[in-house]
Amino acid sequence: MAAGSAVSVLLVAAERNRWQRLPSLLLSPRRWAWKQRTMKYATTTGRNITKVLIANRGEIACRVMRTAKKMGVRSVAVYSEADRNSMHVDMADEAYAIGPAPSQQSYLSMEKIIQVAKISAAQAIHPGYGFLSENMEFAELCKQEGIIFIGPPSSAIRDMGIKSTSKSIMAAAGVPVVEGYHGEEQSDQCLREHAARIGYPVMIKAVRGGGGKGMRIVQSAEEFQEQLESARREAKKSFNDDAVLIEKFVDTPRHVEVQVFGDHHGNAVYLFERDCSVQRRHQKIIEEAPAPGIKPEVRKKLGEAAVRAAKAVNYVGAGTVEFIMDSKQNFYFMEMNTRLQVEHPVTEMVTGTDLVEWQLRIAAGEKIPLSQEDITLQGHAFEARIYAEDPNNNFMPGAGPLVHLSTPPADSSTRIETGVRQGDEVSVHYDPMIAKLVVWAADRQAALMKLRHSLRQYNIVGLHTNIDFLLSLCGHPEFEAGHVHTDFIPQHHKALLSGWKAAAKELFCQAALGLVLQERAMTDAFNLHTQDQFSPFSLCNGRRLNINYTRNVTLRDGKNNVVIAVTYNHDGSYTMQIEDQTFQVLGDLSSEGDCTYLKCSVNGVTHKAKLIILENTIYLFSMEGSIKFDIPVPKYLSSLSSEGTQGATVAPMTGTIEKVFVKAGDRVKAGDSLVVMIAMKMEHTIKAPKDGTIKKVFYKEGSQANRHAPLVEFEEEESDKRESE
Template structure:
């Protein structure tokens, strides 16, 4: 929409009821609701979208990154109804969308491919035989897959059928097709992809490569361009192979040819994404292009704006995907409100690609991505420094995010050295997920100071509005009715209660004591824009942090990290019973129950699958937290369960023993 505005083209948004107040609706010149939140009834409803195109007299449809962006039938319907589909011809989507067909076409075009089975026979036995022939580990992939959906790795024959069944279920849900292919799994490969562009005049170019190796759940989280350590010779061969691939299917528009690369920089065709990629901004940053503008121009029949020789590579760019998820809980996605959201300032070298604002909700219905943070600098080291600096300025309160994890990842020595591969996170797990240390006492004092000064702000505001200037409630000096010069604050550092004894000094400073340590503290709250900052001096050391106090939690964002300090809630106010999980299994997040494996009376062992839930476009297997007998299953297949809802209840041990 930004590019369309820049080009003087009107834009029309479609939205589901869940997205009524979303940013893309506000940005568009016109917007139309196309149905309820489930994507099958809205964003995947082709006829509804085409109806909006007709009503709004739109000449073209840009399908974005997901949903119908690689759907042959939708591209065909657009063509039949005289609406331009801003993407390749439906034949290219079909040929490249079916992985078995695409491998055969690539092989014939002279593009190197990985050994695998892409045949018609989809019986368990046939697929298992081919996996044995290819040799474990093997990758099981949905033939029509994409975005890490319907994809599993089987490391041995023992786990093959379980992984196959899980991949089929997810593929059926995501693509309505559970046909699978089997491929040799290249150990510790790099994921390197090439941006290609074709026009309707037979021209095709490449805009260099992106390295998207660092992934979790087969989904990218940090992408960069160009690929670290790739020589100009390998870069040229990659680009030429990608152009060959595009020309083999008469490709038009933006596309990405994905390769896996081994440690010797040999590369093999993996698949082609017949759309614009989520990570296309890193390519734009190093080539000085606007690929969406190219898409619109090429869709209108123009030639590609630049020749291959005119496309120059300059500098280095990174993209970090900021997700609503908990890296410490196996990257479990989570929905929720963005109670506080502040970002680094955007400029020519820092882009914030987002669809949300402060106060918006990350919906349970769609992908948990909040934003993409994109930075550019003259070289890789400078770009990496800029990425880390900007991540520190990306502050979110209200739900779990992966920002601290991205900081940990981008600061890892092996990442800094460019030694990236798809197994990076599991391989460096211990360094990327360090054991949480106790918060330093100096930081606990800063949290206490922030709380006291925020109270002072509120009492000052009360005094200014109050008629009774002598009310003890309008005093913020610590000298109130029944309050002496010293008070005790109890703060929560994780599960641990930390007691802070605070003495108010005559000069407005404070003496704070934690255990046998004493600190002299002073400071003030500053307002900058919509944000509050705490400037504090702790035993003479001055620092400045962003301060957010919400929902019994004090958040401090420092230039070098962040801290989250809780205020203990009395037991009688605590909503969630700590014993809930012991007596059964609870929903880790809001979602739909897809499959139920157990019934009342069944005996289960710890770790046995109880049910499968679908939430935020992902499948989650709920497993037994302990061995026991099922007392009750609270949700049937197709039912919606809220976060923390008890899914399955166990017999208590006394009942079992009887």
């Protein structure tokens, strides 16, 4: 066998195994016959990929490694100091440290990545998405060093990476584009004039990159300057280029994107579209394929336009052409992401493909595995991005440990794309995404039901997540109907984030029972350990002679303390009194794997919930939803103190101080910008909550501030002080 054909043989073997495992409903007889023929096909190109370096981290690194392992290709991981014990490091065949936690000193260091590729003798580098995946210089450097870059040629990254250039190319290729200004003149005055010419509202967008970074919607001329400066700062930080373009903002648009693939032989195909309209902070949160309600003729036009876009830049590998679509299903080119997308699994689910495998095959010089006519659409898929963030606090991202993490079982129609495990920590240095939950079913309604069912089985303790918000979102009637657009969350904000609601009294009974039963289990364990069954310290059954023992259990729901009077009955059941209501409660605890479940009956109605009691908090997870109750502790035991934060604006999370707008002695009005922080790849502007005078600024630009640290101390105006009194 020729050395150059090694990867092709591996790829063909992997292709055969994969298609034999796929559900039969995904394969038509014609398509199966075609696959049987192509399984015998292998090209010999002289390229030999037996080891691939993944220049990324987290879930995407794990995703690429799974396909590499399936194909018999060895994987090489790189990691920063913060990721030393991470999941992708453990999964790799080899792993190399590349520097400190900040990505500029590790994952974005081209020289370090190339050095590791040489040391490990990796023939190819897969950049994943983010970091160096759309870096023209890195793709060119790989070429110069004789390393296969698993992505498009640097020229395509260059042409599509600069949005102003890409618009011109697309217009020339007959792809519809949105009206805007994409010129090189970047003066404030020039940009303001073009915004006025186009007409508000307009969108300011960084000319490089994607992911919502450096993007701002401007509703009026009065706010243009502030939004422009903010977009420039974020663009500079993310892409080292603060150039922007101005585009007309399409009201209530849909974000529809098409997956394309090109090869070295001039072929290009599309694998249908995804709808990524539902977003917060201009970042996607739920994606689906195919896009709901798209007419067949529009679907075909979308795909053909995307292929024209790919061929216009001689595209090779996986790419995504993103379109804005209006209410009449007219679509306009927005940008092209020259990499694999975060949401690529939904396309894989509805087309029966492995897009990472396609990337490796094409990088090895093979032709696209399927022709356009053989790519068919089957069923419907959703992807929900599970983030460490607080939806009730403007989706503020967070960091911290995953004290408890359990997921729905993975199978052929449910995928858990993640790079973390229980006990791992969501780092402040990187994106706050914990996982992607991907589900498939025969139609949209069935897939939506499966998504909701799976979300209820995704249980996390240790930090805020958006799981309950995702459940609210995918259960909204308008979402169920497929009426999605990029303003969906703002439009339905009140319904989706209705705020705190008092828990049902039956849930208090379940939580109190769980606490009582855990106490009993602990004393039973103590009794077993001491081997003294008569010890008074090992009795916790509440038994009394001639009377029933009653105790008060206090639980806090939000800010409300609720007292449950628990009476221990002689038959092992409990009578619980909450205010003027009485409940008869009976139940026990059981273990399934590492989880403890509470099965109980409250007034004859049976419930089953996962029970987690950590420190002073009780968590209940069930198919009805999730809830937590705090166990109040005496003030003298509380370590919490608000001392030192009076009259101060505090950091919402750990991050770097990017810009300071004020100094001691400055007078500010409520809403004035005080400090800009960069944390978890996002820019946060901290504003004055009231009128006042700056007394002290605690941090300089470039310094690090911990969560809840005072940033700026100020004195309120006398009138505000009197009002607060």
